[in-house]
Amino acid sequence: MRQALDILQNLFGYPAFRGEQAQIIAQVAQGGSALVLMPTGGGKSLCFQIPALMRDGLAIVVSPLIALMQDQVAALTEQGIAAACLNSATEPEAQRRIALDARSGALKLLYVAPERMLTPRFLEFMAGLDISLFAIDEAHCVSQWGHDFRPEYQLLGVLAQRFPAVPRIALTATADPQTEADILHYLGLTDAPVFKSSFDRPNIFYQVIEKHEAKKQVLAYIQREHSGESGIVYCLSRKRVEEFAAWLAQNGITALPYHAGMSHEARDANQRRFLREDGVVMVATVAFGMGIDKPDVRFVAHVDLPKSPENFYQESGRAGRDGLPASSWLCYGLNDMVQLTQMILNSEMAQLQKQVELSKLDAMVAFCETAACRRQLILAHFGEAGQSCGHCDNCLHPPVTFDATLAVQKLLSCIWRVGQRYPASQVIDVLLGRSNAHVQQAGHDQLSTFGIGKEYSQRAWRSLVRQLVARKIVEVDVVRGQSLVLTESSRSILKGQEKIFLRPLADDSRAKAGSAEQWLRTEREERVWQALRRWRKGMADEHNVPAYAVFSDKTLRELVEKRPSSLAELRRIYGLGELKLARYGAALLSCLEEALAN
The missing domain is CATH 1.10.150.80 (HRDC domain)
Known part of the structure; x- marks a missing residue:
């Protein structure tokens, strides 16, 4: 490993290997295959880049996004390493030059999209090359249980059949046990060792707040904690991306939109500015980000609920890849959960897959509503035990739970009285004694529960509803107009046989909790x-x-x-x-x- 350490120190400028990097590099450099599960920012790229420089021949890297290829090639070229990428944006003349360099041995690393890799022409081209290794990046794309499924990835097992003597290394930052099993199966790696690092990102501060005025909330957050710093704001829809980008720009933030509805040229221009300038905030749908290799993103803000813990982990993990302090900030409301549930149920995916997606959404809601350590919960989702971190909003400002039994009984009783056929907004109006047109038309102003909940605000009642939904005491029936319905778990509470303790309702204290580290002292x-x-x-x-x-x-x-x-x-x-x-x-x-x- 002396050669590997020399490359690490003299070419990349890093003093020592981290975690299992040295073992992984030794495995691949000596001709072995491997599966590497390592968190974003953990140094996955070095695990195939250094063996590529140690071994004779050309390393071919399968990468799913043009932006990811271009970023890594730019960084390698800056290090003086001969690297190139082939994708749909590569001009014909450049393609010919790259092919000549590959054949002559002038290149050490070539990045290719899976779609191109699988064409008969490219497979024939590779057959004439001296290939040192195959690296399959973002390998979770192989699994339908993953969050970025790409059908082409499942066909990459052909590499094991056509090039059995060439080592293959698959890498990902997000894989639950089912996804891990799929990677090993489809890529023909069942006999390869699995190197699994901790998924913990101790430099990231996790914070979740209740959504009430999302535009003002995200603006205040950026101004208060990350003024002048690079960050990403994720929104669920293209329309919201445009609205939030315009709002932030109007208020002095250098903010740019990014979504699939924009022209290719506009997306490229905005991405280029984000990657190359300091202090740019990218407001985007999840179309932006997979594999974005920008280490100095200081925060990732979600103004809508992510679909799953995997999505959330990967998206929030784009902050702080350099290991310096960074923040993950999420504001969410009950409507987020309802909207995502409807999207899943109305999709064309198979029934089993819908159940998988709904269970992952439930896990995401549980993460938002927990009173425990958030880092501990996200690690548990990936099968990893951990201690309370002391560095998330719940650890720094522990919510003191209170006996909410009476309030919960009032809510459950009201849901029952309105026939389990009305959304949270109407149930709360009844509890607050609001005699509006909708309440009067349904005759709900005559119910015994009308006005029995005036001790709490509308926001407090919505907070209570969210916590009960997260605990499966109440469900939202999206098929019947987002109606609140009782579950079997509600029976014992209604009968007074069980007490229930909840987090404080509509507590904004954590929204003010600072997480940014002020290291510049003078x-x-x-x-x-x-x-x-x-x-x-x-x-x-x-x-x-x-x-x-x-x-x-x-x-x-x-x-x-x-x-x-x-x-x-x-x-x-x-x-x-x-x-x-x-x-x-x-x-x-x-x-x-x-x-x-x-």
Whole structure:
């Protein structure tokens, strides 16, 4: 492994391997196959990039998105590594040049989409190459139980049949046990070792709040905790993406939209700005993000409920890939759950798959409504036990549960009295004694439960409904107009045979809980930090690569904190390999000297 460590330190500028990286690299470099389950930001790419540089021949990397390919190729090229990608955006002349380089041995890594990989022409092309290894990135796409199913991935087992002597490494950041089993089966890896790292992302602060005015809430959150920083805001629909992007831009945030309804050119332009500029907020549907290799995303905000813990984990995991403090912020309401339930039931997927999706949605609601450690719950979903983290909203500001039995009995009784045929909004109006047209028309102002819940606000009652839905004491019948209906679990509570304790209702205290770490302590440090960011952007523009491909935020932060004044001291900075030291060392020292002198 001496050679592997030399590559890690001198080319990539990292001091040591993390976790099981060394074992994985040794397995693949020696010709073995492997399945790697490692969290986003855990260093999966190095697990195939370093063996690719150690072995003779060309490594072929299967990657699902053009943006992901382009990002990784740009970063490798900046390191002086011969890499290229073939996709639908590659011009014919460039394709011919790449093919010639592949045949001649001038390339070390070639990124390809699965659709192209499986064409007869490309399979024939590969048969004439000296292939060092196959890397199958985002391998969860192989499974219908996963959250980004791509049918083409299931056909990649052909690689094991056609190239049995070539090692294959499959990698993903999100795989529950069923998805893991599918990867091993479909990719022909049943005899390969599985390297499973902890799914924990200790640098991410998890926070969930109740949705009431989402636009104002997300604006206040960004202004309060992440002003001037890069982030992603996820919305459920294209329309909401446009609305939220416009709202944030009107209020001084550099925000850009991204969704599948935009032109290819507009999406590319916005993505390019997000990847290459500091402080850009991308407002997007889930069409944006899989494999986005931007390490300095400081926050991911969800203004709508994700469909499953897998979706949430992968999307929130796009924050803090550099290991520095980052935040996951989610605001959600009962309507989110109802809307997603309707989408699943109205879809064309098979009945069994609908049940799988509904169970995952239930798990996501449970994550939002838990009073326990959020990190512990998300890890448990992936089969991993963990202690309370001390670094999520529930750990930092533990919700003190209260005896909600009487309030719950009032709600359950009201649902029963209205015939289990009305949505939460009307049930709550009855509890609050609101004699509006809908209530009067149904005769609900004459019920014994009319006005018995005035001690709580509308928001408090909605909070109570959400918690009961999460516990399966109440269900929402989306087929019958989103009606609230009782479950078997409600019987003992209604009869007074069981008490129930809930989180405080409509508690906004955690919405104000700060999570951003203020590491810049002095005006001088702030000045040096901004000078380094400007210098980095200039270099990135000059080399036509994203800013992080020059240096990550983690590298800039060490430069601010350690203030090196010589090449020898620079050599000890994280992310500064020999190539970058030779290319940027003198300019970096000059930039630091000038910033410190002012």
